[in-house]
Amino acid sequence: QKEVEQNSGPLSVPEGAIASLNCTYSDRGSQSFFWYRQYSGKSPELIMFIYSNGDKEDGRFTAQLNKASQYVSLLIRDSQPSDSATYLCAVNRWQGGKLIFGQGTELSVKP
């Protein structure tokens, strides 16, 4: 079992819809959770991070964390073609520790 797993996709949604990206992790002691966006040929850029169970909203993005079920998700509301990218989930076991990355989910938003 991989430490951090994501659906590889591609996930295709129409413009204006909600895109839902999911990530599961195996280490129950994981502390911090991060979502990155990576455009083709570019480096990853941080979207948001979450530490506590529940939802965290930032603009059109909402991260959801459920530690009991060991999953974290990212919702993108009102999806735009410019959101088309690969989304990487990363998990950190302890403060100052290494990030473990999932393999990424490719999202395509169709006009």
Add this chain to the structure above:
Amino acid sequence: DGGITQSPKYLFRKEGQNVTLSCEQNLNHDAMYWYRQDPGQGLRLIYYSQIVNDFQKGDIAEGYSVSREKKESFPLTVTSAQKNPTAFYLCATTGPNNEQFFGPGTRLTVL
């Protein structure tokens, strides 16, 4: 203008050559990381350093070497022992919330 710079952007290596990738940061961050990304894959950790003059192997360190003589600099050498070095190489630092910030990357191709 704070950030992480990597050079060169593109690098071509002949068989049997050692090449060095540069990573510089002016964010005053202590920890620095090197990742490798292959097409359609997530990030794999090569080496990391949490303090000057100290570094640790990541998951795929064989065929690579690093140094950390200054806080601002963490160069990566890809040696001839690395048999399949063609990949996208990313340098990162760690911010105050344990999030990682990435440089623009170096794309290495073996001729």
